[in-house]
Amino acid sequence: MEAPRFIDQGGALQALCARLQKAPWIALDTEFLREKTYYPRLCLVQVATEEEVACIDPLALKDLAPLTALLQDPAILKVLHAGAQDLEIFFHRDGRVPTPVFDTQVAAALLGHGDQIGYGRLIQAVLGVELEKGHSRTDWSRRPLEPEQLRYAADDVRYLAQAYPRMREALEAKGRLAWLEEDFRRLEDAGSYRPDPETIWQRVKGLNTLRRPRQMAVVQDLARWREQEAMRCDRPRRWLLQDEVILDLARRQPQDLQTLAKVRGLAEATVQRHGETLLGLIRGAMARPQEDCPTPPSRGGRPDAQQEALVDVAMGLLRHQALANDISPAAIATRRDLEALVAGDPRSPLLRGWRARLAGDALHAWLRGETRLEVASGALTVTPRH
Incomplete structure (x- = not known):
């Protein structure tokens, strides 16, 4: 199997993108890290056509403008598998979502492969190829990358570029290709990837266990602050406050640092650094007129x-x-x-x-x-x- 091109020089990137500019579509994937940051850290970009495969090193390249222009070219279809996270990365980097897109996971459902099929299972089903799984926990930020790591990363687009034409042909034969347009438009919607501190409270796990409007107000204000602070310092939101801690604060509504420090799961460092801020947010939410508080979500009970x-x-x-x-x-x-x-x-x-x-x-x-x-x-x- 031919080794992928490794692109870590500006001239090589320009030459690659010039070649890819002539293609009607490209297979696209990324490797990234997010364990210690709010925003995903892009570590590798893999691209392929039926003729070539390349791995682009964004950590070595100071200027990714040729790649950005390629991904924003409306004449070139970007083929991904379960691509929402990849598209989110480019949205945060470039302020725009690559368009147009084709997601093989979404398309696979219309070909009878089941809902949310994994990449490995899809390639096995479409091409009869069993992919290696040994590098799924690789730290992609470490350099140099070994040849085995690059081959593993390249396989995520190498076989995608082989599967896509077959899947497209099968969809056209069934008259279902156009059915996917609405799904793909949703993937291309920048609003899907833009953080919204004002509505993030609605995603707090366990929210439906609260029943009082002012408890909901506490959750709303704490979740908004957590999101804004996580974005500001580029740290995972769970490092500031976990969801269960927010719920506990909404129930207990501590009014002083001593009581706040006793909340299970709330890190001592968080109390020291942000304790007064958290108390102020709780007091403010509790003082809010009830008619201005969020309505507790419906428990959605079981059907009769x-x-x-x-x-x-x-x-x-x-x-x-x-x-x-x-x-x-x-x-x-x-x-x-x-x-x-x-x-x-x-x-x-x-x-x-x-x-x-x-x-x-x-x-x-x-x-x-x-x-x-x-x-x-x-x-x-x-x-x-x-």
């Missing part, structure tokens, strides 16, 4: 017995539609998605895009009473209700 029965039947109809379209039911919807649809949630993913085409429209029609389910020769059939 009648809804459960409808969801059970809907699951059967989902499997019927999936079988008819040679696709995994899990790739279309989860049971929770079906519960939301039965409950009348207009945000259900089954009401949009290809999921609506494959199953959502049929499910919605049945729930509206426009069709009925029958059994004929031992098989489920869907017929219009006259």
